[in-house]
Amino acid sequence: MAIICRIRLLDPGVIERVIDRNDIVCGHKNPHAFEKLRALLIMHFTARQSAVQELGEEQAGAITAHIRAHLNARLGDQFGTPP
Secondary structure (H helix, E strand, O other), X not given: OHHHHOOOOOOOOHHHHHXXXXXXXXXXXXXXXXXXXXXXXXXXXXXXHHHHHHHOHHHHHHHHHHHHHHHHHXXXXXXXXXX
């Protein structure tokens, strides 16, 4: 969804803007994809919070880092520059 909307999710402040429904971060307007991306981000943060509670911060962070590395290898910098 981020690629469809041309949103660089990893650039500073972008995820917060998407969650706040601020579509100024879109390089291409697609309201349906934007709302779906927003829902997926909320689901991600909910799942991560559960993972931290179940596995601890270190293991949850390792899972997140693995996923980020996998996406970066497949998609390059389309998501922006990681913090």
